[in-house]
Amino acid sequence: MTLDDLRAFVSVCESGSLSAVARELGCTQSAVSQRIKRLERELGITLLERQPRGVAPTHAGRILHRSAADGLGGLDHALRRLDDLRQGGGGTVRVTTGATTVRHFMSAAVVAFRQRHPRVNLEFQTENSSRGCFQALAANTADLAWITIGPPVRGVQQRPVIELPWVLAVRADDPLAELTEIGPDDLAAIRHIRLPENSVSRHRLDELLTRQGTEPDSTTSVADWDTAILLAELGLGHAVVPALPGWHESARRDLRLIPIPWLPALAAGWAVRQWDALSPVAVEFARTVAASLTDPEPEPEVVG
Structure with missing residues (x-):
C-alpha cells in the first residue's frame, strides 16, 4: 500500500469514475484500477463496486475513504508547510475557478497579495463548473476554489464571501x-x-x-x-x-x-477541503480576496 494508491482511491471515491481520475493523473484507466486492486488484495476486502454509471465505494470502502481523506489532507498540509519553510517564506497558492473570475473578483486582491508576498507563486486553473472545482480539490490539484455557493457537498467546506444581486x-x-x-x-x-x-x-x-x-x-x-x-x-x-x-x-x-x-441574491465565495489544513499563505490569499470585495472602492450606480 502506497500513498499514491490511497490518493487514487480517494479520488475515485469522490469522482465516482476511474477514467476521470486517470485523466487527472495523466495515466491509463487500467493503472488506476491496478492501484485499487492492490489495496483490496492487501486489505482482503472489496472497496469499490460497479454502478450503472461509474463506481462507488462499498461499506468498507466508505470507512477507508473517510479516514484516508482526512489523513491525506493532514499530510498534504504538513508537506506544504515544510515546503514553505524550505523556500524561506515562499510557497504556492493554487486556485481553481471559472474563466473570468479573476478579472471580476480577484484583480485588486492579486495585486495587493503580490506586493506583500513577492516570493509566493499564484497558480490559477480554469474549470467550467463548481463540480469541476470540487474535483480539483478532491484530487489535491487546488488549495482554494472560487465558486457560486450551492448545496452542501460532502468533503467540501463552503464559505460565502459576497452576495450578488x-x-x-x-x-x-x-x-x-x-x-x-x-x-x-x-x-x-x-x-x-x-x-x-x-x-x-x-x-x-x-x-x-x-x-x-x-x-x-x-x-x-x-x-x-x-x-x-x-x-x-x-x-x-x-x-x-x-x-x-x-x-x-x-x-x-x-x-x-x-x-x-x-x-x-446569489452568493459567491470559497470552497476548500479543510480550512484548518490550508497553508498560511493560502489562508491569507483567501482573506485578501474577501477583504477586497467586502470593503471595495465606491462603484457607479448600475442604472444609468
Missing part, C-alpha cells in the same frame, strides 16, 4: 432600458439568453423563475456570464445575470444593467 442586461436602445427595476411581468416577456447549462447560477435562476411562475422564452445560451452580458449589449437578447464587481456600466455606452429586486 440579479440584474437584467439589455441594450441601451431596448424599451426595457428605460425602467428603473424589472418586475415579474417584464421578465416574462424577454428574449432570454440562458446561463451555462451546468452552472449553479443557472440552476438557481431556473428554480427562482419557476417558483415565481415566470418562464421567459430562451433564444440562446452561453458558456459564461461575460458572454451573456456581451450578447445582450449587442442586441441578441436579454441576460439575467449576477451584478459582477468588475462590470462598470458607465464605461459601456450600449449597455444597461437594471436591478431585479424580487429575485434573491
Whole structure:
C-alpha cells in the first residue's frame, strides 16, 4: 500500500469514475484500477463496486475513504508547510475557478497579495463548473476554489464571501432600458439568453423563475456570464445575470444593467477541503480576496 494508491482511491471515491481520475493523473484507466486492486488484495476486502454509471465505494470502502481523506489532507498540509519553510517564506497558492473570475473578483486582491508576498507563486486553473472545482480539490490539484455557493457537498467546506444581486442586461436602445427595476411581468416577456447549462447560477435562476411562475422564452445560451452580458449589449437578447464587481456600466455606452429586486441574491465565495489544513499563505490569499470585495472602492450606480 502506497500513498499514491490511497490518493487514487480517494479520488475515485469522490469522482465516482476511474477514467476521470486517470485523466487527472495523466495515466491509463487500467493503472488506476491496478492501484485499487492492490489495496483490496492487501486489505482482503472489496472497496469499490460497479454502478450503472461509474463506481462507488462499498461499506468498507466508505470507512477507508473517510479516514484516508482526512489523513491525506493532514499530510498534504504538513508537506506544504515544510515546503514553505524550505523556500524561506515562499510557497504556492493554487486556485481553481471559472474563466473570468479573476478579472471580476480577484484583480485588486492579486495585486495587493503580490506586493506583500513577492516570493509566493499564484497558480490559477480554469474549470467550467463548481463540480469541476470540487474535483480539483478532491484530487489535491487546488488549495482554494472560487465558486457560486450551492448545496452542501460532502468533503467540501463552503464559505460565502459576497452576495450578488440579479440584474437584467439589455441594450441601451431596448424599451426595457428605460425602467428603473424589472418586475415579474417584464421578465416574462424577454428574449432570454440562458446561463451555462451546468452552472449553479443557472440552476438557481431556473428554480427562482419557476417558483415565481415566470418562464421567459430562451433564444440562446452561453458558456459564461461575460458572454451573456456581451450578447445582450449587442442586441441578441436579454441576460439575467449576477451584478459582477468588475462590470462598470458607465464605461459601456450600449449597455444597461437594471436591478431585479424580487429575485434573491446569489452568493459567491470559497470552497476548500479543510480550512484548518490550508497553508498560511493560502489562508491569507483567501482573506485578501474577501477583504477586497467586502470593503471595495465606491462603484457607479448600475442604472444609468
